[in-house]
Structure formats: C-alpha cells, structure tokens
Amino acid sequence: MSKESAVRYYKPRAEFSLDVTDIQNFVYDMSRCIKCKGCTWVDHTYMPGARFMTRCPSATKFEFDAYGAYGKMRIGHAMAEGVLDWNEKALEIIYACTLCGACDVGCKRNLDLEIELSLEALRVKAVKDGVGPMPAHKKIAANIAETHNFFNAAHAQRRDWVAASGVTPAEKADVLYFVGCSASYTNKEIARATARILKAAGTDFMLLSDEWCCGNTLFSVGLYDEAKALAERNVEAVRRTGAKILLTSCAEGYRMWKVDYPKLLGIATADLGFEVLHLVEYVDEKIKDGALTLDKPFETRMSYHDACSLSRLSEPWTPYEGKRGWMGCVEPRLKRRRGTNGVYAQPREILEAIPGVQLVEMPRMRENAFCCGAGRGTGEAFPDFARWAAAERLEEVKYVGAETLVSTCPWCKNNFSRVVKEDGLPVQVMDISEVILAAIEG
C-alpha cells in the first residue's frame, strides 16, 4: 500500500451524528459490542464482595443474555441491518429496561460505545415501525395529551399544593420552579418543602402560569414527536418568562430539561437561554453563600441513593455530527458523556452538613448506583420488575444498616416506599427536600 493510500485508509470517512431518530447512526456502536459484560458487572475494585456486583437491573433480574445491553445491541444491530423483524419477545426485551444508563457508563470504561443512545434509538424505531410503545405507555401518552399531566388528574388542580405551603410564588422572578407532575399531584410534600426551602433562602421564585408535563415518559418510550412538541412548548414558555434559572425538585424532570430537551431541539444545553438546576445544586450554593443554615439536628444513620437522572444521565448535551474511520476514531473530537460528571457531591455535602446525620454509602454508588427501577416507563409497563429492582436496592440499604434512605426524585421515593411498606422493612424513605426542610425548620 502506498503512503498516500495508507493515509486515505486511516482518514475518518463515514458520516454519522448522535440523532436518535435514525438507528443507522448507532450501527457502529451496536456492532462493536464485544460481549465483555462491563455493562453488567460493577468494576471489581469497588466491590466488597460478590453480593452487589451487578449494575444492570434488567440483566440481573431476567438472567438471560438478551436482557443485558449486549443482547439489546445484537437485536438492534440485526434490526438495523434488516435481518430481524420485531416480535413480541424482542419488544418486551427492549422495554424491560430502565434506561438507567449504568450499561453506558460500564461500557465507556473500555470502549466508548454509545449504548444509552442506541437504546433510545431502538425505542424510537419501535414506535416508527408501529410496534411500540407498550400499552401502558400509550395510556400515559393519552393522559398527557388530554390533561397535560401523567396521571390524568384535573389540570386545574395542578397548583393545589401552593396554599398548604404557606409561600406565595412571585409574579416575576429570576428563579422559575418547574414543579413537575409528581410533586404537583402525588408528592405535594416535595413541592411544599421546595417552596419553603426557597423562602428560607430568601429566594423569590415564580411558577409557569400554565405548567404542562415535561414529557419524560414520552421521550423515554420512544414517542419522539410527542416529546419534541412538549419540549418546544415548554422551553418557549420558560424563555418568555425571562427566568435565569429553571429549578426542579425531580431528577427525571431535571434530565429532561437539561439533556433531552436540547437533544430533541437540536441545540446544546448551553443554548437553552436559562440554567437548569436541581434543588440540591441550588441549596448547596446557598449554604456556601451563607444564605441557608441547616442547623436543626436529624439523628439518623442515612444512606443516599443516586437517582440515575441526576447522576450518570445528567451531563450536558451537545449535538454532534462528524465522521468515523479506522478503529472508530472520530473527527471532530467528540466529548463523551461518561457519567462521571453528574451531580454527586452536592447532595452528599448537604446531608453531611446536617447535625446528627451519619451518612453511610452503599457499595454501588455514584455512577455505579443500582437503579430503583421505577423510571422511564418501567414502573407502568413492568410493575413487578420495578418492584424487584427497588427490593434489590433495599437489600443494600439493609447491608449498610441505614435507617433512612434519601433520594432526589419522587419516582425513587414512591417505588422504595411501596416496597418498604409491603415488606414491613425498618427503613424511612424520604426525599432530600424533606430532609433539608427538617434541618431548617426542625
């Protein structure tokens, strides 16, 4: 081979982007899976023993290779190449997965394959091909279309939590609190606590005059067009208010606003026109500024559960178009989202600052945390799987002897609470907003 042709050979040449509406963009990633199972096992160096060594809820529960990311990559590759058609089992395998991102983090330890995006693209393909999503997901989509919320509750009751909070939102403020469906309807304690925390910090905040669902479940199950319509509507509504900060108290909503809205709109997170913060990021800043003091004791041995959408799935989004060549090298450089820059420090620093809290870490923590099982359409389509995942995580809570389990997402709180109640476990499950408020007000 001449020097000139060798240079041509090494030059990246196949065009691709990270657009999840075209499965062909991820054929490289799906086809290069080497079945090493780094997506299933937590790195051995972090593990105290054999009990809590898996990171993939789906592969751990169903104990069959098809359910691991490696199985889904093979199914997706075969479908993208037109050698496999949808069938009932393939559809179940693609949706019996919490889209928790643990496989993506594990795979990127070695290979930098875009596993999470491949899984998202597969669900978009399932919908485009007329087989997805699952019936339970279609019901949620109908609820959202009809009443603009997940639960099909009366839209007029969305602000019912405000009166009981004792806080009056401002007409205009720099901070806009996007409450989300759960805190508006089923977990009003989180909305009330968030409002009171903001008041204690001296922060005026506004609400959207007509808040609609963030569309997390729509996007998660592959209903791309429906999710995009909500993204356009909601981002425009926030831009019109002039808010500088969009604050959420829900990890899933946070990921939606920070990562998936930009993905749906073809822009970078930095181009939204406002900053997206979870309550814990805001509170952490306010404690450091001296505007908030958490001085009321809370005597408990506590463990913190990293919600997937606030941790490994929360890194900012930047659209990408480039070329790929030999050994997968890409041009221009692609800054990978490997999950290591999620929101890990702030919630832990907040909890550790509370007098009386003894924070103990579970073996699977930060980007290796084991998903609670509830989010991204799993709880609705596969309730037994969601229950199993929460029970498995609660075994870890037992293992470290924690009395209180804290997370940053109503979906985690509800799923853990259900299992704790049904199984009579001696664990108190709380949202971090409730813990922070207790440390402020006593």
Ligand code: SF4
């Ligand atoms: S870690 Fe990546 S390459 Fe290895 S089996 Fe999992 S998806 Fe395939």
Ligand code: SF4
């Ligand atoms: S997203 Fe989570 S549940 Fe789905 S394959 Fe990956 S690790 Fe397993």
